Amino acid sequence: MLERIARHLLCSSDPESMSVGELLALEPQSIQGLNDVWLGYTEYPGDPALRRELATLYRNIDADGFIVHTGAQEAIFSFMHSMLASGDHLIVHMPGYQSHYAVAQAMGVDVTPWLAREESGWSLDPDELDAMLTPHARAIVLCSPHNPTGYVPTRDVFDAIVEFARRNGLWLFSDEVYRGLEHDPATRLPAVCDVYERGVSLGALSKTHGLAGLRLGWIATQSKNVLARMSAFKDYLTISNSAPSEYLSKIAVRHTDALLDRNTAIVRANLDVLDAFLARRADRFEWHRPRAGTIGFVRLKLGNAERFCADLLERTGVLLLPSTLIDHGDAHVRIGFGKRNMPDVLGRLDAYLDECAA
Numbered sequence: 001m002l003e004r005i006a007r008h009l010l011c012s013s014d015p016e017s018m019s020v021g022e023l024l025a026l027e028p029q030s031i032q033g034l035n036d037v038w039l040g041y042t043e044y045p046g047d048p049a050l051r052r053e054l055a056t057l058y059r060n061i062d063a064d065g066f067i068v069h070t071g072a073q074e075a076i077f078s079f080m081h082s083m084l085a086s087g088d089h090l091i092v093h094m095p096g097y098q099s100h101y102a103v104a105q106a107m108g109v110d111v112t113p114w115l116a117r118e119e120s121g122w123s124l125d126p127d128e129l130d131a132m133l134t135p136h137a138r139a140i141v142l143c144s145p146h147n148p149t150g151y152v153p154t155r156d157v158f159d160a161i162v163e164f165a166r167r168n169g170l171w172l173f174s175d176e177v178y179r180g181l182e183h184d185p186a187t188r189l190p191a192v193c194d195v196y197e198r199g200v201s202l203g204a205l206s207k208t209h210g211l212a213g214l215r216l217g218w219i220a221t222q223s224k225n226v227l228a229r230m231s232a233f234k235d236y237l238t239i240s241n242s243a244p245s246e247y248l249s250k251i252a253v254r255h256t257d258a259l260l261d262r263n264t265a266i267v268r269a270n271l272d273v274l275d276a277f278l279a280r281r282a283d284r285f286e287w288h289r290p291r292a293g294t295i296g297f298v299r300l301k302l303g304n305a306e307r308f309c310a311d312l313l314e315r316t317g318v319l320l321l322p323s324t325l326i327d328h329g330d331a332h333v334r335i336g337f338g339k340r341n342m343p344d345v346l347g348r349l350d351a352y353l354d355e356c357a358a
């Protein structure tokens with residue numbers, strides 16, 4: 001809600017977006033196709049042609065292994081309601097994206113946070129999983145690349161998580177909405193759905209592609225059970241997707257490489273500016289430089305996050321996200337570096353800090 005009244009966003013989790021015209025310009029002949037889009041219901045799991053395009057992003061998933069949703073958010077809600085019930089147990093990578101735990105908690109699911117270790121770059125330790133296991137455990141939620149820290153597990157850690165899930169028959173719900181926005185492409189991990197038969201990969205055009213306004217997300221999985229249950233549940237949500245959005249999404253997916261190059265270039269340049277700023281302001285802040293995505297999680301050395309963010313917003317119109325909003329104490333703020341105007345907005349934060357010090 002605050003995002004609508006703040007004048008300068010410095011916590012956005014998505015990269016710079018673009019207009020419909022800019023997207024269509026990637027395929028000039030596509031304008032006529034947009035005019036011809038039929039405005040009836042689309043196929044419930046998503047337009048087959050779109051699902052065929054999405055399959056090019058994975059190694060072991062064909063067009064039948066997807067359910068397209070209205071954003072990643074709908075898919076999270078649907079997974080929780082389709083695959084879990086009150087009294088089940090869910091292990092969730094934290095700090096994290098609120099829906100990863102709040103939807104399940106609201107259903108009466110017992111949630112155990114699996115805490116990332118700040119002192120070691122927000123890393124996960126798979127050896128901690130055994131102690132969290134209960135007889136009712138049904139699933140693990142992993143977010144990789146991670147919101148809000150930009151952490152990407154090493155391949156060994158990733159394999160150990162998959163093996164733990166396999167050994168214990170758990171679903172592994174892997175939020176991969178930032179996959180593709182690794183700052184060094186060599187750190188990119190496989191999609192969980194490609195390597196694990198009970199893995200469910202969550203994708204979206206909102207983050208990596210920078211097209212949140214398309215409201216287009218999906219799950220990809222080898223599990224017929226998940227596909228059947230989530231298809232049935234979608235009947236109670238949006239039924240089918242927006243036909244114009246599916247049309248535009250096909251174009252976006254076909255041009256994944258170009259969109260990734262564009263967004264990664266902005267992110268890399270901004271990240272250098274932000275890293276230098278935080279080093280210069282080391283008396284106030286510390287962080288672990290993110291390895292992927294558009295956001296980082298910064299520790300405040302002075303004061304508390306909620307008060308700091310409220311005062312900053314009131315005096316400058318700049319919005320940062322305090323960690324209280326994601327249930328992780330009151331000492332961190334989420335900062336976004338995906339937008340082209342990030343250096344300007346950061347300048348306002350810099351001026352505010354000077355004023356505070358004066």
Ligand SMILES: Cc1ncc(COP(=O)(O)O)c(C=O)c1O
Nearest residue numbers: 013071072073097147177204206
């Ligand atoms: C990690 C993560 N998952 C899912 C979502 C939801 O994405 P969408 O806008 O596609 O619903 C977000 C949005 O901020 C996110 O950061």
